[in-house]
Amino acid sequence: MEKISVAVRVRPPIKQEVQKANQWTVGEKSIALYSAINPAVPVHSYVFDHVFGSQVKNADLYKIHIKEVIMSAVRGFNSTVFAYGQTSSGKTYTMQGSALDPGIIHLAIQDVFSTIYSTASREFLIRVSYLEIYNEEINDLLAPENRKLRMHENLERGIYVAGLREEIVSSPEQVLEFLAFGESHRHFGETNMNLYSSRSHTIFRMVIESRDKVNNSDASSDAVRVSTLNMVDLAGSERISKTGSGGVRLKEGTHINKSLMTLGTVINKLSEGAGRHGGHIPFRDSKLTRILQPALGGNAKTAIICTITPDEIHLDESRGTLQFANRANKVTTCAQVNEILTDAALLKRQKTEIEELRQKLQGSQSGDLEQEVLKLRNDLLKFELDKERLALELEEEKKAQVERERRIKEQEQRIENLSTMVVSSAWDDRERAKPAKKNNRRETWCPHQLSSGFASETNTS
Numbered sequence: 159m160e161k162i163s164v165a166v167r168v169r170p171p172i173k174q175e176v177q178k179a180n181q182w183t184v185g186e187k188s189i190a191l192y193s194a195i196n197p198a199v200p201v202h203s204y205v206f207d208h209v210f211g212s213q214v215k216n217a218d219l220y221k222i223h224i225k226e227v228i229m230s231a232v233r234g235f236n237s238t239v240f241a242y243g244q245t246s247s248g249k250t251y252t253m254q255g256s257a258l259d260p261g262i263i264h265l266a267i268q269d270v271f272s273t274i275y276s277t278a279s280r281e282f283l284i285r286v287s288y289l290e291i292y293n294e295e296i297n298d299l300l301a302p303e304n305r306k307l308r309m310h311e312n313l314e315r316g317i318y319v320a321g322l323r324e325e326i327v328s329s330p331e332q333v334l335e336f337l338a339f340g341e342s343h344r345h346f347g348e349t350n351m352n353l354y355s356s357r358s359h360t361i362f363r364m365v366i367e368s369r370d371k372v373n374n375s376d377a378s379s380d381a382v383r384v385s386t387l388n389m390v391d392l393a394g395s396e397r398i399s400k401t402g403s404g405g406v407r408l409k410e411g412t413h414i415n416k417s418l419m420t421l422g423t424v425i426n427k428l429s430e431g432a433g434r435h436g437g438h439i440p441f442r443d444s445k446l447t448r449i450l451q452p453a454l455g456g457n458a459k460t461a462i463i464c465t466i467t468p469d470e471i472h473l474d475e476s477r478g479t480l481q482f483a484n485r486a487n488k489v490t491t492c493a494q495v496n497e498i499l500t501d502a503a504l505l506k507r508q509k510t511e512i513e514e515l516r517q518k519l520q521g522s523q524s525g526d527l528e529q530e531v532l533k534l535r536n537d538l539l540k541f542e543l544d545k546e547r548l549a550l551e552l553e554e555e556k557k558a559q560v561e562r563e564r565r566i567k568e569q570e571q572r573i574e575n576l577s578t579m580v581v582s583s584a585w586d587d588r589e590r591a592k593p594a595k596k597n598n599r600r601e602t603w604c605p606h607q608l609s610s611g612f613a614s615e616t617n618t619s
């Protein structure tokens with residue numbers, strides 16, 4: 159068991175913000191709010207794994223707080239890094255960075271590949287995907303036509319997004335190209351608080367498979383390590399009164415706030431130990447928490463960067479973020495290296511085809527060979543993903559067919575019920591239309607008159 163590692167970062171003030179009486183003071187692992195009235199005693203103070211002031215560059219934050227988690231992913235541990243905080247507090251800056259100050263995702267990509275290149279004893283296979291959760295719908299940022307994707311869960315793959323495009327990559331440059339492509343399709347929008355505000359949560363994912371290159375007969379040497387590295391840039395919580403959102407922005411803001419609220423509840427419950435004691439944790443209440451479920455409550459190493467703004471007018475939001483950070487710091491996960499002996503690893507499934515191709519291309523230029531192998535790997539992966547998508551579509555179609563049949567039966571039953579009602583109401587109508595049934599018994603009203611009449615009749619005959 160290990161704790162989720164949490165750092166807080168205070169971004170530098172931006173033009174329109176003015177420093178006022180209350181100031182956040184940053185130590186190496188602590189952050190406190192002091193007021194001008196009593197500068198000796200902090201109004202609030204918190205301690206975290208790391209705290210970064212406004213002068214700290216992304217590269218330093220990465221080295222101190224993130225690098226270890228990224229290296230764990232290369233060693234076979236599922237790992238997740240995410241940035242959390244109010245809108246305009248610097249999450250995207252932290253994850254993506256700028257040309258002069260590259261962000262965590264860029265630094266991680268470089269680090270993953272330089273580690274792989276220097277690990278001669280293992281063979282690696284890396285694939286990437288990029289998705290966004292926009293208005294509670296999952297869209298594929300590497301294949302923008304893939305929208306409203308569904309989540310599934312099975313024993314082999316755990317929780318996964320069906321139909322999500324994955325690309326096998328062999329260099330950092332290739333990954334950065336895919337990242338840039340995905341970025342250009344992600345939802346941004348202007349609000350009063352941020353000219354370029356993320357309107358969706360995004361998850362950039364690298365699946366890292368590796369196996370020992372040494373070939374011996376020992377079955378365990380055939381094991382493939384498979385780990386998932388998630389790098390998440392959350393949309394920021396926002397107060398509609400401050401962002402001035404209306405129309406589309408308001409709808410987006412409502413979805414963002416709702417999913418972040420669920421994330422807050424999940425963290426809250428986990429920090430109280432609900433996971434260990436079998437209590438209910440509402441992972442399924444939002445797509446975000448469902449996707450992050452393994453990172454928050456399972457087999458993963460997780461690092462969070464909580465970003466705050468230095469401005470006094472956002473004091474309440476900053477305190478909210480620090481409270482979230484405080485609770486997240488109490489959450490524990492249980493990470494272990496994922497070694498797989500079955501065909502669940504792509505490296506294993508592709509082994510025969512790749513070996514055949516290698517044999518065929520022996521003797522050709524080694525650069526060409528690697529390009530051919532990469533192309534074949536991607537073709538095989540696409541074929542598999544298409545097969546999976548078709549299988550899911552077929553399954554959905556079957557379910558829809560069962561549902562259609564159920565509805566038809568229901569309709570038939572209704573019609574049958576109606577027709578018996580019609581029959582019975584027609585029966586009632588006929589019954590009502592019939593003349594009153596004659597009574598078999600003679601009416602014997604005024605019996606003495608009748609008997610006297612009868613008597614006279616008798617007498618006249």
Ligand SMILES: Nc1ncnc2c1ncn2[C@@H]1O[C@H](COP(=O)(O)OP(=O)(O)OP(=O)(O)O)[C@@H](O)[C@H]1O
Pocket residue numbers: 168169170172212243244245246247248249250251252352354355356357392393394395465
């Ligand atoms: N550490 C930093 N150094 C310099 N500028 C920063 C830093 N952090 C953030 N900024 C700047 O602050 C502004 C807001 O940052 P950013 O867009 O990253 O916020 P955000 O939290 O991702 O917002 P949203 O949730 O609305 O997407 C941007 O102009 C960004 O360049």
